[in-house]
Amino acid sequence: xxxxxxxxxxxxxxxxxxxxxxxxxxxFCRPLYLVHPKLIQHAADLLGIKVPxxxxxxxxSCAPCPVTPGQISAEAGAYSFASFTQGxxxxxxxxxxxxxxxxxHKTAWQKAGIGYKGHTDALRDFFKQEAIMMLxxxxxxxxxxxxxxxxxxxxxxxxxxxxxxxxxRFEEExxxxxxxxxxxxxxxxxxxxxxxxxxxxxxxxAEADGGRGVFEGPxxxxxxxxxxxxxxxxxxxxxxxxxxxxxxxxxxxxxxxNVSLNLPILRVSVDHGTAFDIAYRADQTISLxxxxxxxxxxxxxxSAKSGARR
Amino acid sequence: xxxxxxxxxxxxxxxxxxxxxxxxxxxFCRPLYLVHPKLIQHAADLLGIKVPxxxxxxxxSCAPCPVTPGQISAEAGAYSFASFTQGxxxxxxxxxxxxxxxxxHKTAWQKAGIGYKGHTDALRDFFKQEAIMMLxxxxxxxxxxxxxxxxxxxxxxxxxxxxxxxxxRFEEExxxxxxxxxxxxxxxxxxxxxxxxxxxxxxxxAEADGGRGVFEGPxxxxxxxxxxxxxxxxxxxxxxxxxxxxxxxxxxxxxxxNVSLNLPILRVSVDHGTAFDIAYRADQTISLxxxxxxxxxxxxxxSAKSGARR
Numbered sequence: 001x002x003x004x005x006x007x008x009x010x011x012x013x014x015x016x017x018x019x020x021x022x023x024x025x026x027x028f029c030r031p032l033y034l035v036h037p038k039l040i041q042h043a044a045d046l047l048g049i050k051v052p053x054x055x056x057x058x059x060x061s062c063a064p065c066p067v068t069p070g071q072i073s074a075e076a077g078a079y080s081f082a083s084f085t086q087g088x089x090x091x092x093x094x095x096x097x098x099x100x101x102x103x104x105h106k107t108a109w110q111k112a113g114i115g116y117k118g119h120t121d122a123l124r125d126f127f128k129q130e131a132i133m134m135l136x137x138x139x140x141x142x143x144x145x146x147x148x149x150x151x152x153x154x155x156x157x158x159x160x161x162x163x164x165x166x167x168x169r170f171e172e173e174x175x176x177x178x179x180x181x182x183x184x185x186x187x188x189x190x191x192x193x194x195x196x197x198x199x200x201x202x203x204x205x206a207e208a209d210g211g212r213g214v215f216e217g218p219x220x221x222x223x224x225x226x227x228x229x230x231x232x233x234x235x236x237x238x239x240x241x242x243x244x245x246x247x248x249x250x251x252x253x254x255x256x257x258n259v260s261l262n263l264p265i266l267r268v269s270v271d272h273g274t275a276f277d278i279a280y281r282a283d284q285t286i287s288l289x290x291x292x293x294x295x296x297x298x299x300x301x302x303s304a305k306s307g308a309r310r
Numbered sequence: 311x312x313x314x315x316x317x318x319x320x321x322x323x324x325x326x327x328x329x330x331x332x333x334x335x336x337x338f339c340r341p342l343y344l345v346h347p348k349l350i351q352h353a354a355d356l357l358g359i360k361v362p363x364x365x366x367x368x369x370x371s372c373a374p375c376p377v378t379p380g381q382i383s384a385e386a387g388a389y390s391f392a393s394f395t396q397g398x399x400x401x402x403x404x405x406x407x408x409x410x411x412x413x414x415h416k417t418a419w420q421k422a423g424i425g426y427k428g429h430t431d432a433l434r435d436f437f438k439q440e441a442i443m444m445l446x447x448x449x450x451x452x453x454x455x456x457x458x459x460x461x462x463x464x465x466x467x468x469x470x471x472x473x474x475x476x477x478x479r480f481e482e483e484x485x486x487x488x489x490x491x492x493x494x495x496x497x498x499x500x501x502x503x504x505x506x507x508x509x510x511x512x513x514x515x516a517e518a519d520g521g522r523g524v525f526e527g528p529x530x531x532x533x534x535x536x537x538x539x540x541x542x543x544x545x546x547x548x549x550x551x552x553x554x555x556x557x558x559x560x561x562x563x564x565x566x567x568n569v570s571l572n573l574p575i576l577r578v579s580v581d582h583g584t585a586f587d588i589a590y591r592a593d594q595t596i597s598l599x600x601x602x603x604x605x606x607x608x609x610x611x612x613s614a615k616s617g618a619r620r
Contacts, residue, residue, distance in 0.1 A: 150505030151495050155462035185461050186551035195460030222555035226563040241496035242553060245532035250557040253536040 001028075001097050001302045003295060004058075004087040007035040008102030009080045010067050012274025013286050015043035017102060021288045021295075022052045029299050032096055033057045034083040036064035043067050046280050060086040069280035077108030084119060088126060091265040098266040098298040100291075103274045117148065119269060120260055132170060132261040135245060135271055137252050137293055140225075142236045142244035143170045143261070154240045158184055158197045160204050167208035167215060167237065173261035176235035180224060181205055181217030184239045188220045201239070225251070254287050257294040266301055268294040311338075311407050311612045313605060314368075314397040317345040318412030319390045320377050322584025323596050325353035327412060331598045331605075332362050339609050342406055343367045344393040346374035353377050356590050370396040379590035387418030394429060398436060401575040408576040408608040410601075413584045427458065429579060430570055442480060442571040445555060445581055447562045447603055450535075452546045452554035453480045453571070464550045468494055468507045470514050477518035477525060480547060483571035490534060490543035491515055491527030492553060498530045511549070535561070564597055567604040576611055578604040 003025070008014025018033055019040070025031045033040065036059045037051075044051045046067060060082035065075035084104065090096040101119050109116065116122040124131045134143045145166055146157045171179060185195030192199075201218040209215040216233075223229065224236065225247040238244025248256060249271075256271040270290040278284035313335070318324025328343055329350070335341045343350065346369040347361075354361045356377060370392035375385035394414065400406040411429050419426065426432040434441045444453045455476055456467045481489060492498075495505030502509075511528040519525040526543075533539065534546065535557040548554025558566060566581040580600040588594035 148496055148500075148504055150465075150499075151461075151507075152465035152505065155460075186458055189460070190458075194458055195462065197461075221552040222559055223563070225556060225560035228563075242531040243556065246535060246553065247556045247560040249532055250535035250560050253533070253538075 001030065001299050002095070003029045003031050003298055004090045004096035004099045005031050005033050006083040006087040006099065006101045007033060007040075007080065008083070009076050009105040009108055009274045010039060010043065010065060011069055011071050011073065011076045011108075011279060012103055012105060012276055013279045014080075014102035014274065015040060015067070016047055016279070016286055017270070017288060017291050019044055019047065019049055019051065019055075020286065021291050022055055024288070024292055025295050026054065029295060031056065031295075032090070034060055034086045034090075036060070039064040039067065039079075043280075048282065058086065058090065070276040072105055072108050072111065072276075074108065074111035074113075077105065077110070077112035077114060080104040081109060081112065081114050084122070088123070088265065091267075097302045098268065100294050100298060101267065101269045102291075103270060103272060105274045105276070119267070120147075123260055123263055123267060127263055129263055130169075131263050132166070132173065134170075134174070134259045134261055135256055136248055137255040137257065138234075140230060140234060140236070140248060140252060141174070142238050142248050143174075144238055144241060144244055146240050148241065151240065155184060155195075155197055158200055158239060160200050160207075163201065163204035164207045167204060169262050170235075170237060171208070171214060174235055177214060178233055178235065179215050180219050180229070180233035180236045181215055182221050182224055182236065182238050182243060183218030184221075186222070188218045254289045255293050257290055257297055259297065266298060268298045270294055311340065311609050312405070313339045313341050313608055314400045314406035314409045315341050315343050316393040316397040316409065316411045317343060317350075317390065318393070319386050319415040319418055319584045320349060320353065320375060321379055321381050321383065321386045321418075321589060322413055322415060322586055323589045324390075324412035324584070325350060325377070326357055326589070326596055327580070327598060327601050329354055329357065329359055329361065329365075330596065331601050332365055334598070334602055335605050336364065339605060341366065341605075342400070344370055344396045344400075346370070349374040349377065349389075358592065368396065368400065380586040382415055382418050382421065382586075384418065384421040384423075387415065387420070387422035387424060390414040391419060391422065391424050394432070398433070398575065401577075407612045408578065410604050410608060411577065411579045412601075413580060413582060415584045415586070429577070430457075433570055433573055433577060437573055439573055440479075441573050442476070442483065444480075444484070444569045444571055445566055446558055447565040447567065448544075450540060450544060450546070450558060450562060451484070451569075452548050452558050453484075454548055454551060454554055456550050458551065461550065465494060465505075465507055468510055468549060470510050470517075473511065473514035474517045477514060477547065479572050480545075481518070481524060484545055486545035487524060488543055488545065489525050490529050490539070490546045491525055492531050492534055492546065492548050493528030494531075494549045496532070498528045564599045565603050567600055567607055569607065576608060578608045580604055
């Protein structure tokens with residue numbers, strides 16, 4: 001399995017993760033790093049480590065940028081975007097089976113004049129398809145029905161047709177046999193006393209499920225993630241960003257990954273940022289958990305798919 | 311320390327908890343159960359257990375009602391309300407140091423013509439004071455700035471003066487030396503791109519804190535409860551119900567309790583409902599964790615207060 005790895009912002013912890021995680025990745029896939037040999041060598045020198053001999057690189061179609069630890073720069077923004085788009089291209093051309101993205105810095109992208117808020121946003125535009133953001137780990141995955149919008153816009157975004165469509169795609173992509181769908185209001189509206197959006201959610205669940213018993217809900221949000229409920233569900237659909245991600249990150253912060261569903265390519269990502277504050281610092285330890293989980297998830301999906309094709 | 315225990319809905323798990331938890335409670339306080347001896351005897355017979363010899367009761371000022379396991383009834387609703395108000399009275403008259411309430415059933419209260427949504431709502435009205443709802447356990451407490459309102463009403467409820475007042479009272483009541491205040495929007499508004507209520511929250515924090523460094527925020531909601539953040543904060547203020555309670559219950563469901571702050575009496579409660587589905591069933595185990603934690607919390611607060619008075 002060939003895994004394209006975009007390097008992320010060179011001034012953050014992306015290069016260190018790629019270098020330190022290489023051996024573990026090699027155990028189950030063939031990583032292909034979208035970075036100039038010169039740049040990764042510079043990063044390795046700053047980190048005081050060696051670039052592994054079998055560290056396969058594929059340079060993005062731009063000049064390498066200097067590494068300036070912890071700095072927000074337009075060059076680094078442009079470089080991380082080029083690395084990312086190169087990875088997308090390799091997947092489209094069948095030269096890689098999946099893309100693992102290391103963290104970019106949003107302000108660096110802005111400085112470089114890149115008009116996307118992040119990877120997912122860019123992927124939506126590249127493919128003109130409604131990518132679904134799912135975060136989690138093998139114990140708990142949460143799909144986000146709404147994502148980066150102000151909380152005050154969330155209630156009106158709960159529309160039946162859009163939700164039916166979302167639920168169907170989420171099921172199709174995850175192949176989950178049981179999916180918990182959260183309500184919107186405290187106590188899931190408590191029979192209408194605390195909000196009425198649950199009627200829309202109920203109707204959407206009924207239509208997407210068609211009596212098959214795959215979808216359950218609207219679940220009472222504050223008790224949806226208790227230990228007893230997590231025995232019943234591994235896959236959840238949250239109505240908004242923090243509803244799903246706060247419980248997920250309270251429970252499984254280090255091991256969580258980010259998966260883009262409903263796209264022509266398989267893209268996974270670490271669930272953390274560039275961590276400029278600890279980048280290239282000898283006194284800081286960088287967790288590889290999310291990175292390795294993301295790579296493993298991609299490897300499993302690819303092998304399941306090729307198994308299904310046979 | 312004398313602890314008044316209101317019995318909750320007699321058809322739920324309240325009487326079983328009082329009976330089964332008695333010996334453990336006796337180890338650190340003097341419980342006084344607000345229930346007729348005849349009613350608790352009936353409950354004990356149904357449960358096939360004995361009423362302990364030193365089970366002190368103080369009958370509410372109403373007739374005892376029959377116990378009908380798992381049934382919603384007006385009589386049971388009226389009885390649980392009478393038991394509760396009796397407990398409030400004992401605390402007001404100094405005959406008890408704190409009140410521990412066992413769960414009531416909201417619909418049973420409605421059937422009995424009681425116009426309150428629950429204990430906290432009633433306490434607000436009795437004392438004409440803005441009770442603060444705090445839930446949690448010794449590892450993590452969350453105060454709720456807004457509670458039982460539809461999510462769509464939450465953003466406009468974030469008003470500076472009300473929040474300043476809430477923060478001051480929360481600090482005064484908890485004596486916490488560090489309090490994390492959550493933002494409202496994803497990524498705490500991300501500099502205004504994802505909502506602007508964080509500016510109000512920021513201003514309220516600045517005013518309540520006055521440069522003392524007690525309050526911190528607005529915290530990014532989805533990462534406020536990660537293990538690293540929980541090392542920094544034990545006390546949090548959430549802007550809305552599920553923002554605070556979903557992470558809390560994901561982490562510490564069984565041991566969580568409910569505390570009413572900012573009232574002339576000290577009132578604690580279990581953080582679960584009447585559990586009609588398992589009430590009086592020999593094949594079901596009832597967790598006493600939340601009950602015992604609530605009693606212990608009350609005992610500690612009372613002893614801290616009397617220590618301060620000396």
